[in-house]
Amino acid sequence: MIARRPLPAWAEIAVLPLVNIALAFLTVGIIVRIIGVDPFHALSLLVVGALGSSESIGYTFYYATNFIFTGLAVAVAFHAGLFNIGGEGQAYIGGLGCGLAILALDRYLPAPLMIPIAILAAALFGAAWAAVPAWLQAWRGSHIVITTIMFNFLAAALMVYLMVNVLIAPGSMTPQSRNFADSGKLMSMHDALAAIGITVAPSAANVSILLAVLCCIGVWVFLWHTPWGYALRTMGHNPEAAVYAGTNLRHMTMLTMCISGGLAGFVGVNELMGVHHRIVLDFPAGYGFAGIAVALMGRSHPVGIVLAALLFGALQQGGAELAFEIPSMTRETVVVIQGLIILFSGALVNMPRPWLQWLFSSRRAERP
Amino acid sequence: MAAVPAIELSGIQKSFGSVHAVRGVSLSIAKGAITGIVGENGAGKSTLMSILYGLYRADAGEIRIDGQPMRMDNPHDAIAHGIGMVHQHFMLVDTFTVLENLVLGAEGGPLLAGGLAAARAELERLAREYGLSVNPDARIADLSVGEQQRVEILKVLFRGANILILDEPSAVLTPQETDQLFRILETLKERGVTIVLITHKLREIMAATDHVYVMRQGQIVADRRTADTSPEELAELMVGRKVRLQLDKAAPKVGDVLLAAEKLSLVDQRGVRLLDNVDLELRAGEIVGIAGVSGNGQTELLQILSGIRRPSSGTLTVCGRLIDAHHPTDPAEMRALGLAHVPEDRLRQGMVAAFQASETAILGYQAEPPFCRNYLLDQPAVGRHCATLMDRFDVRPRAPALRSSNFSGGNQQKLVLAREMDRTPRVLLVGQPTRGVDIGAIEFIHRELVKSRDQGCAVLVVSVELDEILSLADRIVVMFAGRITGEVPAGRADERTLGLMMAGAHA
Numbered sequence: 001m002i003a004r005r006p007l008p009a010w011a012e013i014a015v016l017p018l019v020n021i022a023l024a025f026l027t028v029g030i031i032v033r034i035i036g037v038d039p040f041h042a043l044s045l046l047v048v049g050a051l052g053s054s055e056s057i058g059y060t061f062y063y064a065t066n067f068i069f070t071g072l073a074v075a076v077a078f079h080a081g082l083f084n085i086g087g088e089g090q091a092y093i094g095g096l097g098c099g100l101a102i103l104a105l106d107r108y109l110p111a112p113l114m115i116p117i118a119i120l121a122a123a124l125f126g127a128a129w130a131a132v133p134a135w136l137q138a139w140r141g142s143h144i145v146i147t148t149i150m151f152n153f154l155a156a157a158l159m160v161y162l163m164v165n166v167l168i169a170p171g172s173m174t175p176q177s178r179n180f181a182d183s184g185k186l187m188s189m190h191d192a193l194a195a196i197g198i199t200v201a202p203s204a205a206n207v208s209i210l211l212a213v214l215c216c217i218g219v220w221v222f223l224w225h226t227p228w229g230y231a232l233r234t235m236g237h238n239p240e241a242a243v244y245a246g247t248n249l250r251h252m253t254m255l256t257m258c259i260s261g262g263l264a265g266f267v268g269v270n271e272l273m274g275v276h277h278r279i280v281l282d283f284p285a286g287y288g289f290a291g292i293a294v295a296l297m298g299r300s301h302p303v304g305i306v307l308a309a310l311l312f313g314a315l316q317q318g319g320a321e322l323a324f325e326i327p328s329m330t331r332e333t334v335v336v337i338q339g340l341i342i343l344f345s346g347a348l349v350n351m352p353r354p355w356l357q358w359l360f361s362s363r364r365a366e367r368p
Numbered sequence: 369m370a371a372v373p374a375i376e377l378s379g380i381q382k383s384f385g386s387v388h389a390v391r392g393v394s395l396s397i398a399k400g401a402i403t404g405i406v407g408e409n410g411a412g413k414s415t416l417m418s419i420l421y422g423l424y425r426a427d428a429g430e431i432r433i434d435g436q437p438m439r440m441d442n443p444h445d446a447i448a449h450g451i452g453m454v455h456q457h458f459m460l461v462d463t464f465t466v467l468e469n470l471v472l473g474a475e476g477g478p479l480l481a482g483g484l485a486a487a488r489a490e491l492e493r494l495a496r497e498y499g500l501s502v503n504p505d506a507r508i509a510d511l512s513v514g515e516q517q518r519v520e521i522l523k524v525l526f527r528g529a530n531i532l533i534l535d536e537p538s539a540v541l542t543p544q545e546t547d548q549l550f551r552i553l554e555t556l557k558e559r560g561v562t563i564v565l566i567t568h569k570l571r572e573i574m575a576a577t578d579h580v581y582v583m584r585q586g587q588i589v590a591d592r593r594t595a596d597t598s599p600e601e602l603a604e605l606m607v608g609r610k611v612r613l614q615l616d617k618a619a620p621k622v623g624d625v626l627l628a629a630e631k632l633s634l635v636d637q638r639g640v641r642l643l644d645n646v647d648l649e650l651r652a653g654e655i656v657g658i659a660g661v662s663g664n665g666q667t668e669l670l671q672i673l674s675g676i677r678r679p680s681s682g683t684l685t686v687c688g689r690l691i692d693a694h695h696p697t698d699p700a701e702m703r704a705l706g707l708a709h710v711p712e713d714r715l716r717q718g719m720v721a722a723f724q725a726s727e728t729a730i731l732g733y734q735a736e737p738p739f740c741r742n743y744l745l746d747q748p749a750v751g752r753h754c755a756t757l758m759d760r761f762d763v764r765p766r767a768p769a770l771r772s773s774n775f776s777g778g779n780q781q782k783l784v785l786a787r788e789m790d791r792t793p794r795v796l797l798v799g800q801p802t803r804g805v806d807i808g809a810i811e812f813i814h815r816e817l818v819k820s821r822d823q824g825c826a827v828l829v830v831s832v833e834l835d836e837i838l839s840l841a842d843r844i845v846v847m848f849a850g851r852i853t854g855e856v857p858a859g860r861a862d863e864r865t866l867g868l869m870m871a872g873a874h875a
Contacts, residue, residue, distance in 0.1 A: 225745050227735040234731065237720045243676055244709070244717045245732035246700025 007356055013304065017297055017345060019352045021311070024344035028337050035328055042322060042329065049321025050314035056321070058189055058203025064306075064313030065205075065270045066091075068212040070291025071309055072219050073264035075300035079223055080256040081236035086133060086148025087264040088288025089155030090126040094265020095272050096159065097125025099279035102184035103167070103177060111183040118184060119211065119269055126265020127258035129155060134257030138250035144257070152288070163281050177279040186274040206274030208266070215263060216302040222259075232256055264288060293342035296349060308345075315341065372435040374399040374531055374562040375420065375451075380429035382415055389415045391586040392429070397531075402553060402563040404573040404594070407583030408606055408806035409777055413566050416583070417533050421453045422446040433531075452524030456536040458516050460508045466519050467491065467504040470526050487526070494525050499555050513661070514545035521552065531562045538572055542661050543834060543867040550576045568606075568807075570599040571835075582606055607807050615811075615839045617818045622842075623652030626795050626826040627673065627707075632682035634668050634850075642668045644850040645682070650795065655817065655827040657841025657858075659834060660870050665850035666830045667712060670799050673828070674709040675702035687794055703732055708788035710781075712799030712830065718784040721773035725763075726754035728772040729787050757786035762812065778809035785813060789820055796820060799830045801840075814840055834863060848872040 007016065029039035050060050070087040077084035084090075101121035106114055133147035163175035170178075189205035223229040235242040235252050242249060271283040294312055298304030319334030344351075373396035382390040390412045397403045407413045418424045420431065422440035431438050433449045440446050446453075460469050467487055475483045488504055495501050502511075502518055511519070517537065524532055534553075538546040553563055553576060565577055573580050574594060582590040582605040590605045627650040634643035643665050650656055660666055671677040672684065678696035687705045691697045699709070711717035719728040730739045730750055738749045754768035761782040763775070772780065781802070788796065801817065802810040817840060821827050831837050837844055844861050846854045846869035854869040 221744075225747070226743060227740045227745060230727070230730075230734045230745060234720050234723075237722045238716065240717045241720050241731060244674075244699060244711055245734070246675075246698055246703060248698070 007353070007360060011356060011360065013299065016349070016353065016356060017299075017304075017308075019356065020297070020345040020349060021341065023348075023352065024341040027340050027344070031336065031340075032329070032333075035333065037326055037328060042326065045322050045325050046315075046318035048318075049325075050318030053201065055201035055203050056317055058200060058205040059317040060310070060313045061189070061209055062204040062206070062270070062275070062313070063316040064309040065209045065212045066267050066287040067290060067294045067309035067312045068216065068305060069266040069270070070264050070287050071294030071298055071305040072215055072291075072302065073260045073288075074291045074295035075298070075302075075305060076219060076223070076232075076263065077256055077260040078295060078300050079236045080232045080252065081239065082134075082137075082253065082256055082260075083145050084130065084148055084257065084260045084264075085145055085292065086130060086151045086261070086288070087291045088284050088286070089148070089152035090129045090261040090264035091267035091284040091288050092152075092155040092159055093129040094122040094126030094262070095268025095279065095283060096162070097265060098122035098268050099167075099177060099180075099272050100125075102180045102273070103279075106181035106184040109183055111185075114183040115186065115273070118273060119266070122265040122268045123262035124265075126268070127262040130257040130261025130264070131254060134254050138253040159281060163279065167279055169278075175281055176276075180273070180277045184273060185277050186269070188274070204275045206270065208270040208274045211266060211269060215266065216306060219263075220302045228255070264291070290338070290342070293346045297345040311341075312338070371399055373397055373432075374434065375564075376430075376432040376435070377416075377420070378430045378432075380416065380419060380431075381427045382412075382419060382424060383427055389586055390419070390426075393583075393586070393588050394429075395581050395588055395591070397562060397564055398579065399562050400557060400560045401578040402557055402565060402576055404565045404567065404577035404580040405583060406567060406570065406573050406580055406602060406606060408568060408808075409804050411583040411606070412586040413583050414535060415586075417453070417535060417564070417566060420446070421451060421533065447527050447529065450528060450530045451533065452527055452529030452531065453533045454517070454520045454524060454535065454537060456539055458520055460516060460519060462509040463507065465505050465507055466502050466511075466522075469508060469519060470504075470523055474527065490526060491522065494522060498525065498552070498559060500525075500552060512545075513540050513663075514542075514548060517541070517549065518552070521556075525561075530560070531564070532556065533564045533566070535566045536568070537565070538567065538569065539832075540662060542870045543863055544871060546572065570602050573602065574599060584608055603807060609808075615814050615818065618822070620654045620821065620842045621824075622654045623824060625649050625651050626687055627828070628685045629673070630683050630685075632669070632672060632679050632684060634665075634672060634677065635680045642850050643672070643679075646847075646850075646852055648845065648852070650826045650828055652794070652824050652826050653821060654842045655821050655829060655840055657837035657844045658828065658830040658847055659837045659844055659866055660832070660847035662832045664847045664870075666799070666847055668850070669847070670709070670712060670797055670830055673797055674707065674711075675699045699732065706791075706794035708791065708793035708796050710784055710788050710796070710798040710801065712803070714777075714780055714784050715773075719772045719780060721771070723772050724769050725758075725772050725775065725783060726751045726768035729754040729757055729768070729783060731787065733787070733791075757783065757790060761786040761816070776806075777804035778806045781805050781813065782809060785816065789816065792820070792823065793825060795826045795828070797828045797830075800833075801829060801831065802833065802836060810836075834866060838863070838866075846870055 032039045032042050049056055051057055070091065073087050074084055098118040098121050101118045102114065105117065129151060133144050133151055136142040136147050137144040167177045168175050186206045186208055189207065190200050190202045192207055193200050223233060231242060231247040232252060234245060235247060235249060239249060267284055267287055272279060276283065290312060294305055294308045298308040315338055319337060322329050323331050323334055375397040378394045380390055380393045393416055405413050415424065419426045420440065422442045422445050425441065431440060438449055467484055470491060471483050471487045477483060491504050500518055500522055502515060502522065508516060537549060541549060557563060567573060577594045580592050580594050580597065581588050582602060584606060629646055629648040632643055632646040635641050646669060658666055672679050675697040676699055679693055681693055684691040686702060686707055689705055715721060719731065733739060739746060751768045758766045763779045763782045798817065801813050805813065817827055829840055838861060841858050844856045844858055845852055846866060848870060849872060853872060
């Protein structure tokens with residue numbers, strides 16, 4: 001079947017997501033109106049809350065860092081035709097990895113050694129947690145969507161057990177580990193900027209955002225500029241052609257999921273090494289799931305993912321301000337807003353496509 | 369022709385985006401006759417018929433059925449006006465019986481029993497009237513391909529069609545089954561059914577039709593009584609220039625055995641024997657053709673020979689490397705040994721539709737220099753390589769950055785062939801070299817295959833087109849039900865004996 005004329009590339013990347021977001025905000029506006037709040041007032045609060053001060057911008061970046069990691073994780077798997085819904089668990093276990101490394105070594109190693117080891121441990125643990133479902137799919141045929149979801153629950157249960165029974169700081173009443181020594185902490189963004197003479201308000205943003213940028217570049221190079229990335233994309237588009245080309249699908253599934261899990265594991269770096277400075281419970285807080293929406297909205301491309309992550313980060317931060325300022329807009333309302341954005345840019349992503357195509361082709365038809 | 373034609377199309381236009389698929393086609397299909405529409409792939413035959421059948425809406429033009437202007441908005445309209453279509457790929461439910469398939473979509477009420485009984489009576493009437501006998505209680509999966517096609521035709525007649533459109537009906541049939549089909553069509557014609565036969569096989573046009581329209585680039589370029597034309601003239605009209613249907617080639621200079629299969633068998637998980645003791649030898653400098661109706665083990669044989677699947681038993685020796693169930697290989701190793709493989713289904717195996725042509729042009733060779741240096745893909749080198757291949761094999765358009773799926777079938781096939789022949793392989797396996805490829809490109813591909821044979825390459829061609837095997841191969845091997853049922857030197861092969869072997873009868 002011959003399809004309608006495809007959209008120009010720039011419209012595909014820029015216009016379609018904007019239309020999706022506009023539709024989402026329109027719907028949100030109607031809902032907010034129903035609650036009895038002026039939508040424009042809410043919108044201005046949201047925007048100011050996310051971008052109004054150097055502090056709020058810092059928080060937006062901090063949230064965006066997490067979304068970049070999980071978005072990249074989903075995107076890498078997606079390019080290989082695998083749907084990794086286990087970002088949540090992989091982030092959790094990745095955090096455990098870097099936490100364990102730091103708890104074991106932070107008293108002996110200086111920061112320049114400790115931090116790379118901890119980051120590596122986060123990647124390894126995240127990868128290992130993804131490797132099990134990958135192995136189950138590659139050799140046993142268990143569908144990876146099912147197993148990665150189940151592994152989220154396993155990760156949560158494991159962490160509760162470890163935090164309550166094993167890693168809890170002696171004498172503590174809450175399930176959290178002892179504080180990391182300074183060598184296991186990442187420099188915060190305001191300290192880092194202060195060192196080069198820029199003063200900003202303190203926030204949770206820390207230098208792991210640089211790691212996120214490195215990951216974006218790394219994923220881009222890997223996927224589009226190495227023979228393995230080529231084979232990975234071949235598997236995603238056409239597994240039979242990948243077999244024909246000599247790619248071992250089992251090995252490629254393992255490699256893909258390990259990279260994906262490792263990327264998700266970096267959420268632990270941002271959260272534990274950058275902010276909490278100890279192992280805590282529930283720090284992935286839905287970033288793993290939101291990563292699916294980020295990857296979808298970012299068209300599984302690093303640049304798109306950065307943009308989508310910034311949007312989600314701004315929503316997270318602005319939404320928190322909104323809930324604080326307007327009592328009738330509860331935390332849950334903000335979740336509804338995020339959910340609608342995910343709905344429109346994820347599930348309904350193709351809904352406006354025919355309209356746009358019609359628009360573009362009719363415009364073209366007018367030109368002789 | 370004084371009578372009102374069954375179908376009259378006038379000024380039909382259809383564009384898909386910038387592609388003008390049908391350009392002002394007007395034709396009339398006579399009642400109670402067999403009319404052929406012939407043209408190359410992409411000439412617009414199928415689009416035209418899809419418009420007639422209501423699958424697409426024409427941009428402009430008029431359809432008249434029995435002289436009455438009609439609108440065809442969907443297949444229901446077409447069926448209501450007595451138009452039925454038999455698709456190239458059967459639309460049958462394998463696990464249902466003939467009767468159940470017949471009533472599918474016309475069950476006649478919430479309970480099946482009544483509808484089935486009525487259908488059984490109707491089926492008997494049709495069988496009597498048209499001589500189309502099929503056991504109504506047989507499961508589709510148990511029927512031969514020819515019988516399945518008969519069910520498709522019955523399905524259309526059951527819906528009350530008196531105009532029958534057949535799209536490439538012989539693609540899956542042996543020559544004998546094709547003859548049978550033509551006899552059925554003849555009977556239908558005598559009973560007053562109007563038949564439209566779409567095909568690219570000139571032999572069939574000559575054998576079955578009364579009248580033929582030739583399409584090229586979305587237009588009707590000729591309109592002939594079949595009795596007044598010849599295959600040569602039709603081929604020339606289709607392509608727009610003189611075409612040599614015969615391939616010139618010198619006698620082969622046969623060298624060493626490069627590929628040898630001994631008692632190769634393949635049993636799948638359910639215990640079905642897909643290949644049964646296949647012995648095959650392939651020597652440098654010869655083209656061996658494997659003939660057979662599709663689905664008789666050729667696909668599996670190619671998979672084993674190219675390293676994609678491992679045999680269950682038996683041995684395979686390729687360029688000195690021994691392969692059996694315990695010493696499996698993989699396509700990458702086979703490539704390193706000097707074996708190249710043009711897969712049967714280029715869209716599903718040989719290329720990645722979403723990739724740029726330049727990316728498709730390195731499929732399987734992506735980790736080798738000059739494409740990969742220092743662990744990174746050298747994109748400019750990949751692009752240059754693709755441009756070179758496109759020049760050598762005349763791939764159009766010459767656009768390495770264009771998506772692979774945007775090339776026509778013939779150009780995709782040329783690109784895959786170019787990729788595989790570029791490294792002057794010692795063994796070349798080619799599955800369906802010209803499936804979905806237009807005549808002009810067929811000529812070119814055949815000449816290239818003969819050229820690489822003359823350079824000492826051992827070439828294995830698997831094709832369901834008997835004409836192709838007959839004109840290309842130096843030696844013809846026939847497969848049926850996973851076995852090799854005969855081997856004939858090309859000089860002594862004829863269609864009849866090969867056809868018998870293809871049907872499993874030992875000649």
